[in-house]
Amino acid sequence: MEIFNSMTRKKEEFVPVHAGKVSMYACGPTVYNLIHVGNARPIILFDVLRRYFEYRGYEVTFVQNFTDVDDKIIRRANEEGVSTQEIAEKYIAEYFKDAEALGVRHATIHPKATETMPEIIELVQTLVDKGYAYPVPSGDVYYRTLKFNGYGKLSHQPIEDLQSGARIDVNDEKENPLDFALWKAAKPGEPYWDSPWGKGRPGWHIECSAMNRKHLGPTIDIHCGGEDLQFPHHENEIAQSEAANGAPFAKYWMHNGFLNIDNKKMSKSLGNFFTVRDAAAVYGYEPIRFFMLSAHYRTPLNYSAESLQQAQAGLERLYSARENLTFLAKNGEEGQPNEAEQAVLAQAGEYRDRFVAYMDDDFNTADAVSVLFELVRAANKAVGPDQKPTRAGAEALLKLIAEFTDVLGILYDKKEESLDDMVETMIQQRQAARKARNWAEADRIRDELKAMGIVLMDTKQGVQWKKES
Ligand code: AMP
Numbered sequence: 001m002e003i004f005n006s007m008t009r010k011k012e013e014f015v016p017v018h019a020g021k022v023s024m025y026a027c028g029p030t031v032y033n034l035i036h037v038g039n040a041r042p043i044i045l046f047d048v049l050r051r052y053f054e055y056r057g058y059e060v061t062f063v064q065n066f067t068d069v070d071d072k073i074i075r076r077a078n079e080e081g082v083s084t085q086e087i088a089e090k091y092i093a094e095y096f097k098d099a100e101a102l103g104v105r106h107a108t109i110h111p112k113a114t115e116t117m118p119e120i121i122e123l124v125q126t127l128v129d130k131g132y133a134y135p136v137p138s139g140d141v142y143y144r145t146l147k148f149n150g151y152g153k154l155s156h157q158p159i160e161d162l163q164s165g166a167r168i169d170v171n172d173e174k175e176n177p178l179d180f181a182l183w184k185a186a187k188p189g190e191p192y193w194d195s196p197w198g199k200g201r202p203g204w205h206i207e208c209s210a211m212n213r214k215h216l217g218p219t220i221d222i223h224c225g226g227e228d229l230q231f232p233h234h235e236n237e238i239a240q241s242e243a244a245n246g247a248p249f250a251k252y253w254m255h256n257g258f259l260n261i262d263n264k265k266m267s268k269s270l271g272n273f274f275t276v277r278d279a280a281a282v283y284g285y286e287p288i289r290f291f292m293l294s295a296h297y298r299t300p301l302n303y304s305a306e307s308l309q310q311a312q313a314g315l316e317r318l319y320s321a322r323e324n325l326t327f328l329a330k331n332g333e334e335g336q337p338n339e340a341e342q343a344v345l346a347q348a349g350e351y352r353d354r355f356v357a358y359m360d361d362d363f364n365t366a367d368a369v370s371v372l373f374e375l376v377r378a379a380n381k382a383v384g385p386d387q388k389p390t391r392a393g394a395e396a397l398l399k400l401i402a403e404f405t406d407v408l409g410i411l412y413d414k415k416e417e418s419l420d421d422m423v424e425t426m427i428q429q430r431q432a433a434r435k436a437r438n439w440a441e442a443d444r445i446r447d448e449l450k451a452m453g454i455v456l457m458d459t460k461q462g463v464q465w466k467k468e469s
């Protein structure tokens with residue numbers, strides 16, 4: 001398996017720190033409002049990455065944090081006159097509603113900053129003890145950026161460039177403009193924790209370093225997030241973790257490209273965002289997920305009505321193939337799979353090899369999805385109206401398709417309409433159309449059923465149907 005490592009900017013063979021195991025960390029949301037479709041991109045992609053590692057037989061520990069104390073949460077809590085904890089808990093619950101509806105599994109661990117205070121404080125203390133951090137009279141603690149050899153190595157920025165770009169604030173207590181806060185002294189009205197430097201709260205970067213160390217150890221396999229997190233967030237995580245632990249922080253860095261709208265990054269600050277909730281009300285949740293898989297994770301992806309409609313149409317094709325096969329698995333011929341079915345099943349290994357080859361090539365979901373469509377087309381043909389599908393054949397094809405859809409985390413809609421229900425519903429719709437003397441609609445429904453291999457018979461007892469023989 002090869003992964004493009006943002007650190008080396010090369011595709012590298014994936015070799016885990018511990019054989020057979022994968023430790024993954026993804027920076028999670030700051031919980032002060034609903035997630036937008038841009039935020040959903042990493043959430044969905046890294047869920048698929050985790051599923052894929054599991055499919056390949058790895059034991060995966062996946063950590064995704066919640067930033068539950070932060071300026072934005074405090075502001076929101078003050079606006080609403082409630083505690084920061086109430087805001088955070090509310091939006092964590094909202095996050096899970098969206099994530100579950102998007103088919104995103106819970107991470108192995110979802111740590112919160114507020115539950116990691118002893119470890120955060122311990123990490124800051126270690127950095128102070130080692131001379132990588134310094135407290136200032138106000139009660140803040142800063143990271144001494146220039147002391148860390150290799151600062152800028154992830155974002156590939158020479159330290160001189162960073163220095164010339166850094167803003168100098170006259171009120172700063174920092175030794176250097178590049179230094180960043182590990183611990184912030186509490187201002188009136190803010191939540192605080194006791195620490196060796198007085199009452200305060202952690203900076204954003206330190207929480208990820210502390211959670212990584214607590215839950216995954218000093219060196220993890222993969223650290224992931226959106227590409228906007230490379231600098232300064234991930235650069236700072238590296239500086240903190242490597243200075244404190246004296247070990248490499250993450251073996252591989254994976255960063256997703258932006259979800260754009262009109263070729264601009266979808267973001268809260270630009271105001272050009274749709275919440276997942278609102279987008280799902282129009283297109284449904286699952287098409288949002290499927291849409292994210294249609295492009296390579298590192299390329300920009302444009303959000304538009306057409307692309308979401310395309311995702312809807314693609315999913316419909318997959319669902320209808322599954323419904324048809326599910327019906328046939330119950331109602332097909334008895335006996336061994338027939339020749340047409342066997343011809344597709346005999347190629348299972350090839351479909352699998354190609355699917356895996358694409359996913360192994362830096363997680364190319366777009367081409368992996370196209371292999372799934374090829375398989376579904378072949379399966380549809382093998383059980384088409386001119387064939388005599390067997391239960392065993394349909395069953396085996398369903399299983400093969402599910403192998404891929406489970407990795408991609410699609411077709412999770414549980415309504416699982418059996419073909420029987422669907423045919424009954426269509427017959428009722430046709431009856432209603434006839435009653436309304438809408439002959440065109442009645443004919444259209446009959447033709448649609450015919451295309452599915454269903455023949456209608458008007459009898460005294462009502463409309464009966466059978467599979468075309
Ligand atoms: P934020 O809410 O900006 O802190 O972002 C939370 C996560 O969503 C981070 O991993 C970001 O990199 C990611 N993210 C935010 N906006 C986008 C976007 N438009 N496209 C892709 N990822 C994004």
Ligand code: ZN
Pocket residue numbers: 026027028208233237
């Ligand atoms: Zn982080």
